[in-house]
Amino acid sequence: MDLFLQQTVNAFALGGTYALLALGLAMVFSTMGLINFAHGELMTIAGYILMACGLAGVPFAFSILLAIAAAVLAAVVMERIAFRPVRNASGATMLVTSFAVSMILQVLFQNFISARSQAVLVPEILSESVRFGGLVIGVNKIAAIATTIVMLIFLDRFMKHHRIGIAMRAAAEDFSVARLMGIRANTVIAGAFALSGFLAGVAAVLWVSQRASVDPLMGFTPVLKAFIAAILGGLGSLRGAVAGGFLLGFIEIYLAAYLPAGMQEFRDPIALCLVVLVLIFRPNGLIPSPALKAEKV
Amino acid sequence: MNKLLISTLLASAMALPAAAETLRVGVATAQTGALAPFDTPVIDGIHIAVDEINAAGGIDGKIKIELLEKDVRSDAAQTSIATQELVDEGVSVIVLPCDADPSLAAIGVVTDAQIPAISTCASSPTLPQIGGDYMFANFPGDNVQATVSAKWAYDEGHRSAYIIYSPDTQYTTMPLYFAEVFEKLGGKMLGEDTHTIGQQDFSAIATRIAALDPQPDVIMTSTYEPDFPSMLKALRAAGVESQMIGSDGIDSPTTFSLGAVAEGLVFTTAGHPTEGSELEAFNKKFEEVNGEAPQTVFNAVGYDLVKVLEAAVIAADGSTDANTLRDAIANLENVQGATSTITYKGTNGMPLRSVSLIRVKDGERELIGQPTPDASLIPEPRVQ
Numbered sequence: 001m002d003l004f005l006q007q008t009v010n011a012f013a014l015g016g017t018y019a020l021l022a023l024g025l026a027m028v029f030s031t032m033g034l035i036n037f038a039h040g041e042l043m044t045i046a047g048y049i050l051m052a053c054g055l056a057g058v059p060f061a062f063s064i065l066l067a068i069a070a071a072v073l074a075a076v077v078m079e080r081i082a083f084r085p086v087r088n089a090s091g092a093t094m095l096v097t098s099f100a101v102s103m104i105l106q107v108l109f110q111n112f113i114s115a116r117s118q119a120v121l122v123p124e125i126l127s128e129s130v131r132f133g134g135l136v137i138g139v140n141k142i143a144a145i146a147t148t149i150v151m152l153i154f155l156d157r158f159m160k161h162h163r164i165g166i167a168m169r170a171a172a173e174d175f176s177v178a179r180l181m182g183i184r185a186n187t188v189i190a191g192a193f194a195l196s197g198f199l200a201g202v203a204a205v206l207w208v209s210q211r212a213s214v215d216p217l218m219g220f221t222p223v224l225k226a227f228i229a230a231i232l233g234g235l236g237s238l239r240g241a242v243a244g245g246f247l248l249g250f251i252e253i254y255l256a257a258y259l260p261a262g263m264q265e266f267r268d269p270i271a272l273c274l275v276v277l278v279l280i281f282r283p284n285g286l287i288p289s290p291a292l293k294a295e296k297v
Numbered sequence: 298m299n300k301l302l303i304s305t306l307l308a309s310a311m312a313l314p315a316a317a318e319t320l321r322v323g324v325a326t327a328q329t330g331a332l333a334p335f336d337t338p339v340i341d342g343i344h345i346a347v348d349e350i351n352a353a354g355g356i357d358g359k360i361k362i363e364l365l366e367k368d369v370r371s372d373a374a375q376t377s378i379a380t381q382e383l384v385d386e387g388v389s390v391i392v393l394p395c396d397a398d399p400s401l402a403a404i405g406v407v408t409d410a411q412i413p414a415i416s417t418c419a420s421s422p423t424l425p426q427i428g429g430d431y432m433f434a435n436f437p438g439d440n441v442q443a444t445v446s447a448k449w450a451y452d453e454g455h456r457s458a459y460i461i462y463s464p465d466t467q468y469t470t471m472p473l474y475f476a477e478v479f480e481k482l483g484g485k486m487l488g489e490d491t492h493t494i495g496q497q498d499f500s501a502i503a504t505r506i507a508a509l510d511p512q513p514d515v516i517m518t519s520t521y522e523p524d525f526p527s528m529l530k531a532l533r534a535a536g537v538e539s540q541m542i543g544s545d546g547i548d549s550p551t552t553f554s555l556g557a558v559a560e561g562l563v564f565t566t567a568g569h570p571t572e573g574s575e576l577e578a579f580n581k582k583f584e585e586v587n588g589e590a591p592q593t594v595f596n597a598v599g600y601d602l603v604k605v606l607e608a609a610v611i612a613a614d615g616s617t618d619a620n621t622l623r624d625a626i627a628n629l630e631n632v633q634g635a636t637s638t639i640t641y642k643g644t645n646g647m648p649l650r651s652v653s654l655i656r657v658k659d660g661e662r663e664l665i666g667q668p669t670p671d672a673s674l675i676p677e678p679r680v681q
Contacts, residue, residue: 010500115333117522119554129534138534211527213551221495256501264491
């Protein structure tokens with residue numbers, strides 16, 4: 001029983017991180033119909049800021065803020081330079097653009113920073129663990145779960161009560177009508193990118209503190225997981241992204257924990273088969289977006 | 298522009314009569330992609346050695362080395378294409394990427410063209426075995442490294458072990474060799490786990506190992522960064538205190554900056570800069586050229602590779618003919634490189650080189666020893 005509870009805590013921590021990542025993708029997709037595959041590179045940028053801060057001796061708490069700020073800034077700049085010019089192009093064009101942005105950034109990191117992994121100094125406390133009865137829970141797991149909860153509450157309030165949040169929800173439902181109501185397209189889209197950068201920055205801090213290093217290709221795995229989670233939850237739906245992230249985390253952890261040893265090699269394919277199985281019964285995802293076919297700008 | 302063109306033409310015209318005095322080396326390695334962290338430092342080392350030799354007038358004072366470099370983007374198909382292009386340009390030797398898998402993709406091309414090929418730092422003994430006469434490696438083999446670490450673990454009094462490996466590449470299956478040697482010595486394997494390369498979360502595996510009773514004395518893996526730090530931190534956070542053993546892929550500054558979790562970690566690698574050693578001299582030279590100390594032993598491994606080529610050309614009486622060079626490489630003995638002496642004679646292309654056993658102590662590297670393993674313990678290469 002203890003073992004099961006322990007694995008469940010693991011699943012919550014991993015699922016929470018996936019949820020934050022998937023939310024970042026869903027945020028942008030819901031407003032402009034773009035799946036931003038360069039989302040992972042926002043995480044890499046935040047990771048490099050953490051690395052640089054560690055080298056410069058900046059306190060970790062402060063470097064977290066700097067890293068998140070850098071991810072937000074990078075997301076806004078990315079929208080302005082790369083995605084605004086193709087905003088009215090087809091979904092495929094935007095998709096290819098995001099791949100291009102991602103690859104250009106990776107090569108820039110490889111050539112101007114280093115092809116090799118760079119160490120990030122993470123406070124020792126994050127490597128420690130706490131005992132609750134029979135459970136041993138890593139401090140970084142607790143941090144991941146707590147951060148996810150805080151972020152979800154913050155986003156919920158923001159989307160419900162803040163002017164830009166409401167505008168983003170309106171735009172996600174029907175962009176043309178939202179514009180007729182006087183909502184500025186640029187503000188909404190830039191806002192969506194800034195928020196997705198914020199989510200990427202937070203996720204990056206959790207991700208990097210687990211691995212204590214950053215490398216040019218770091219963004220690939222998280223964005224892939226986020227993409228799967230977003231599809232599983234229902235593309236464009238924010239609640240769906242959260243549900244998809246958690247479900248994916250649970251599937252991965254429980255498979256790793258309970259598949260017999262001989263089957264472990266097939267863990268990833270089995271996980272994806274389970275995802276497909278869910279999609280067979282709920283083709284639009286767990287919590288589909290009501291505006292799945294709404295026209296974009 | 299015109300001036301540049303004319304001077305280039307002039308220079309190449311002047312170079313023409315001396316064409317026979319040049320060793321043309323085709324370099325088809327990963328400058329971008331997943332293998333770049335390993336290939337780029339090797340190439341830096343290659344450049345240092347080539348510049349050093351050319352500045353002294355060339356190999357044996359007369360044969361300059363010319364490098365023709367292509368990026369294969371860590372992709373197997375691209376490695377094969379780039380190798381073909383280099384063959385068409387008439388190179389005498391080809392340098393292939395660090396991992397056995399892309400290097401294997403070029404076997405057909407180099408064998409057909411009968412040009413010897415050396416992988417920068419692939420350590421899988423299956424590479425020359427599958428690759429045949431024209432394929433050489435440039436690193437202590439996985440089976441040899443695993444023998445060294447298993448023997449050390451057993452001699453330290455460890456009697457039970459657990460391995461975590463990834464079936465994704467030849468290299469990451471090194472723990473299977475470890476298990477084989479450890480059992481042959483009389484140790485007991487408590488189990489194994491697999492993971493995928495690029496896996497971020499090891500908490501499920503860590504929890505399972507933490508629940509084992511009794512705990513394994515040692516856990517061996519050949520996972521490398523960025524996965525390795527995640528794995529190590531997850532294991533320690535779950536309360537696993539077994540001795541961890543790794544391999545050359547974690548010979549990197551990241552490992553030494555992990556703090557308390559990495560304390561006592563032991564791994565095998567290609568060399569260690571002991572006082573007065575060739576590696577120490579190379580590291581000094583590297584710092585002079587690049588302004589910073591090497592981050593990894595892979596720089597020195599690149600230097601080794603050029604030293605092997607130099608020795609082969611000398612052994613072939615200055616010939617740069619591909620087939621003559623192949624035979625010369627295959628018969629080299631005790632070539633002094635930066636990390637070790639290197640012998641190909643009597644092997645199938647997997648060189649005999651020393652293995653260094655390193656322990657992380659107070660965040661610094663500490664040499665445990667550079668043992669020569671007992672040949673009867675070394676497992677046969679296994680193809681995954």
